[in-house]
Amino acid sequence: MGIKITGTGSYIPSHIEKNENFYNHQFLNADGSTIKNSNEVIVEKFKAITGIKERRYVTEELLNSDIAYYAAEKAIEDANIDRETIDYIIVAHNYGDIKYNSEQSDTVPSIASRVKHLLQIKNPKCVGYDLLFGCPGWIQGVIQAESFINSGIAKRCLVIGSETLSRVIDKHDRDSMIYSDGAGAVIIEKSEKEGGILAHESATYALDEAHFIYFGETNNTEITDKRRYIKMYGRKIYEFALSNVPKALKSCLDKSGVSIKDVKKILIHQANEKMDEAIVKRFYKLHHMEMPQGIMPMTINMLGNSSVATVPTLFDRILKGKVENQEINKGDVIMFASVGAGMNINAIVYQY
Helix, strand or coil, X not given: CEEEEEEEEEECCCEEEEHHHHCCCCCECCCCCECCCCHHHHHHHHHHHHCCCEEEECCCCCCHHHHHHHHHHHHHHHHCCCHHHCCEEEEECCCCECCCCCCCCECCCCHHHHHHHHHCCCCCCCXXXXXXXXXXXXXXXXXXXXXXXXXXXXCEEEEEEEEEHHHXXXXXCHHHHHECEEEEEEEEEEECCCCEEEEXXXXXXXXXXXXXEEEEECCCCCCCCCCEEEEECHHHHHHHHHHHHHHHHHHHHHHHCCCHHHEEEEEECCCCHHHHHHHHHHHHHCCXXXXXXXXXXXXXXXXXXXXXXXXXXXXXHHHCCCCCCCCCCCCCEEEEEEEECCCEEEEEEEEC
């Protein structure tokens, strides 16, 4: 027996924002000064580092809770379950519902309560709550769901990662090109079949690292309103991730008792292609091995960084045959991993 993911679903927004669409933006340094390079050069350098050619934004009428609901419906259908039997709805996000062109985030009621309402679940013992854990939020939700099921207080959980980062980006900040929107969901329950979650690892580094990702004012000093946007210290995050994520992956794998040679895929948070590749290479270096070809599926080039949604959408799209030259087969051991605001890190070893 094992605690397994029995259904997956995702929502990929329809609006495609290509890199060329940023050519007319006024990008500025953090102090408001002009960047010497042309936007064409800025965008090309950005693509070389992150791997992103385009990203997805939700259309004006949609909210974060709407796309979380769409992904949840697909996961419930995929698992072929009665939604009234769900014990917990755990929604990982970071910015709540933000209406188009609004300056305010709305988190009351919780996104989970809104999703439960949209799903029209009547059972009051189906408990919904939100999880704020930076980009690793969905993985942390899966870890919590496993704990609920292991303890006997739940039999079945719905875990969603959903975000609309397009509503919190500063158009005068080059980093705004990284962010995107999307939602992924899974049903988790106890299964008679072997496998499932074999081990997990979580950590929070907050002594010096707590504010590496934060909410700050626009780079444009001529704008006087106090609206705030997602901001980050990219170099510090890069160095932090390379120092700490490989060790967390190794610790998680060691707990599982699985040999690294048996790991078929590593589904890592789609934060930055070069950073992710460097993390996985260092992980294999800790085992005195080269990184195997095709071990790290990527969707960031077309979908961007949708925070908590990147790992569950990647997982769902591979299972549905929507990621070229990538597949996960029954019995395969895979790893989920993420790093993000907090600074938080987590990982799961999972047998499909």
